[in-house]
Amino acid sequence: MDNTTFNALAELNRLRIVELLLEGPLTVGDIADGLGLRQPQASKHLRVLLEAGLVEVQAVANRRNYKLRLEPFQELDSWLETYRSVWDERLDALENYxxxxxxxxxxxN
Incomplete structure (x- = not known):
């Protein structure tokens, strides 16, 4: 698992951007408004997410829409799966106890 994904998601505003993009593609302005940020701040965070490969840009007429790329999140989910099984075993043991x-x-009594 590449640390780039974790580093990109470690910042709260970038994580919030990802959460917004779960609903579908958005422009920088939409993202800035949704998070209460100025557009330059939103653009800076989007650049980091873009460089990490977590989002992609689609040009539609004169607008640039940002959307999530599924592949990095699927990779993250696969990586987390090994830890889920460990926690499932521990929680099952706790439940039995x-x-x-x-x-x-x-x-x-």
Whole structure:
């Protein structure tokens, strides 16, 4: 897994931009308005996301729409999957332990 993705998403405004783009393509102005940022700030964050390969630009007439690229997020999801299985095992073990404690307590009453 490339650190570029994590570095790009580590900044709160960039993460919020990704969340906005989940709804579909937006212009810089739409993003700036949605986050309460000035357009130069939104452009700066979009440039980082673009360089990280997380977004792409589509020219529609005289507008530039930014949209999410799915591939990096699918790669991130695959990477996280290994950790999900570890946590699932640990949570299952905790659930079993708590159930044993509950059963033990019920048997004592």
């Amino acid at each position: 708590l159930q044993k404690l509950k059963n033990k307590q019920n048997n004592q």
